[in-house]
Amino acid sequence: MNTTKKVGRPKKFDRDQALNTAVNVFWRKGYDGASLTDLTKAIGINPPSLYAEFGDKEKLYRLAIEHYASNDACKPLVVFEDQPQIRAAVSEFLNEVIVYSTRHESGAKGCFLSSCVATTAGEVEGVQSLMKKAIESTEKRLVARFEKAKSEGELGADFPSKQRARLMFDLRQGLVFRARAGCSAASMKKELERWIDIILD
Amino acid sequence: MNTTKKVGRPKKFDRDQALNTAVNVFWRKGYDGASLTDLTKAIGINPPSLYAEFGDKEKLYRLAIEHYASNDACKPLVVFEDQPQIRAAVSEFLNEVIVYSTRHESGAKGCFLSSCVATTAGEVEGVQSLMKKAIESTEKRLVARFEKAKSEGELGADFPSKQRARLMFDLRQGLVFRARAGCSAASMKKELERWIDIILD
DNA sequence: ATTATATTATATCGATCACTACAAAATATA
């Protein structure tokens, strides 16, 4: 009864797709580097439509961050949760980090949060707390996967899930930083096996 | 014979100090977020002086990056090289990373390269290669310190210096990212002992 | 058909951006 057609001229854009496009533009150019012209042209709408839908540039930016953080835009996490074997999960997580930070659809390298949003943490209101939330939420999911492996007997009962989740997450930052600097996927995959050992003990 | 006084009105600023100030401004606001007004006011000069000395904003930015990378502005590296014992060196390196990424004179959190310059890697010409150079130069110095410890018998002859240098460097990115997100120094120091073990085997 | 509603596209707004022309000021040299 509420999914029926609405009165008035129909929108010519999809909100989620627009947010996804906005993420990609911000990812490539940064918050200050991305102009309203960049954003509206990429989304395919005119400024008034953008302002009616998202408020202003700052609000759009925060919405883009939330969209990225919530929408499984960070594929490595999904892979990590879905792999049935824990060692394969860790391996695929790190592999996927390398893939998505070197070949993302946005054309940008690295990670949206750590290679781009981080710059605005002290400048744009609310960004720092969004970053912290994203970190906590990600670590929580990493820990949960380790705990699942423990309950299934894949990992010992004394396996320090929280510690290893943090370790894996921090190592990830190194990879996406290298990717942003232009390091090749191949060069980053070299040490991967050793890292898996370290993470799983 | 060439350190004598120069003809013409004397400059009222020091080039190195100006570059240091520029680093701090860029660190806080990012490349696009830092306006010429921000920069000239912080340095204490007028726009024409800045342009005569540094060319333009983009060139100043690249010079600031080089200044930061070359001038031991990254204190953890210096500490790592100076500590006589290798375990203390690793410990002090990580400790110093946490200190300088949470309490820097610029007022900004994180690391200039990974929390700020990274954003402009695909946008400002030459930045990506400067980042890569900084990574390679840093890793070379880390490796050299490990090799020194090997030659002094502190580490076994089979210690994989290159691998551990990369590991330590990548873990560092995690710390500075957390710092940028507002994580406290105390919360980051918790896992530190474990990390030292991992790095030194 | 007419009306109400919602989104569109056009054409801008003042403010700020990076940058510079110009002349006064401060030094060394002649």
Next chain:
DNA sequence: TATATTTTGTAGTGATCGATATAATATAAT
């Protein structure tokens, strides 16, 4: 003292920034 040289401070430049007022357009309801 006079001249050459260099940097300074003032006062702007056109361009682009984020954001909007206005009116045309496209739908549903009457």
